Amino acid sequence: QRPDALPRDLEGVHVVVSAGGTREPLDPVRYLGNRSSGKQGYALARTAVQRGARVTLVSAHTLALPEPAGVDVVKVGTAAELRDAVHKAAGDADVVVMAAAVADFRPTASAEFKIKKTDRDPDPIALTRNADVLAELVSARRRAPASAQVIVGFAAETGDTGADVLSHARAKLARKGCDLLVVNAVGEGKAFEMEDNQGWLLAADGTERPIALGSKAQLATEVWDAVVELRGR
Numbered sequence: 001q002r003p004d005a006l007p008r009d010l011e012g013v014h015v016v017v018s019a020g021g022t023r024e025p026l027d028p029v030r031y032l033g034n035r036s037s038g039k040q041g042y043a044l045a046r047t048a049v050q051r052g053a054r055v056t057l058v059s060a061h062t063l064a065l066p067e068p069a070g071v072d073v074v075k076v077g078t079a080a081e082l083r084d085a086v087h088k089a090a091g092d093a094d095v096v097v098m099a100a101a102v103a104d105f106r107p108t109a110s111a112e113f114k115i116k117k118t119d120r121d122p123d124p125i126a127l128t129r130n131a132d133v134l135a136e137l138v139s140a141r142r143r144a145p146a147s148a149q150v151i152v153g154f155a156a157e158t159g160d161t162g163a164d165v166l167s168h169a170r171a172k173l174a175r176k177g178c179d180l181l182v183v184n185a186v187g188e189g190k191a192f193e194m195e196d197n198q199g200w201l202l203a204a205d206g207t208e209r210p211i212a213l214g215s216k217a218q219l220a221t222e223v224w225d226a227v228v229e230l231r232g233r
């Protein structure tokens with residue numbers, strides 16, 4: 001879509017978007033990471049600016065992506081850094097979209113010096129849970145009754161032997177307490193590092209819309225349409 005063809009329906013709205021994947025250090029040269037490219041978060045930020053929003057993009061590790069024009073970019077590395085940056089930016093935000101792939105766990109200790117190979121078997125890596133930023137945003141909003149902040153989560157699901165993608169996603173929406181959950185079906189070459197996504201947009205009121213296979217810019221448009229609709233209520 002041409003930028004001048006987009007509605008200016010986010011004028012005066014401060015949106016925070018997190019993007020990319022966090023990296024949790026094991027030592028100065030190694031980390032636990034994930035395959036998030038950052039493309040969806042960047043597309044969300046770019047589209048929001050084009051629709052008139054003031055945008056803060058909290059960017060963890062991404063592929064080499066051009067910085068969207070007119071966006072305030074805050075670069076972070078670890079889940080802890082992302083958490084601090086998101087909470088700081090979310091203080092006066094009208095909308096927060098958590099598109100980042102945030103590590104659930106970090107190595108309990110990060111070695112000061114490079115871990116050396118020895119003749120014996122390595123120790124297992126001990127892990128510690130990271131804070132759930134999305135859940136924290138929802139509870140912070142609950143503590144501020146006047147807040148009309150819209151909170152959007154993302155879920156990449158493969159489905160498994162216990163439940164399919166949608167069942168996992170419905171449970172996640174209920175558990176997280178956010179307003180919208182963007183669900184991507186992943187695995188078998190879907191979503192990660194690809195230009196296109198496919199999935200569902202689940203709303204807290206039980207509304208469920210399929211998102212057709214399309215570009216990440218199109219998905220961004222559908223997410224902002226849903227956010228504008230929620231804000232208008």
Ligand code: CTP
Pocket residue numbers: 079098099100101102103104130131132133134135152153154155156172
């Ligand atoms: N998220 C977050 N902080 C974390 C982990 C996830 O804010 N420590 C956010 C993600 O940015 C995403 C949403 O929560 O918007 C869902 O992430 P996901 O990994 O799918 O959910 P989890 O609750 O971590 O469940 P699981 O990984 O077990 O599927």
Ligand code: CA
Pocket residue numbers: 102103104
């Ligand atoms: Ca997770």
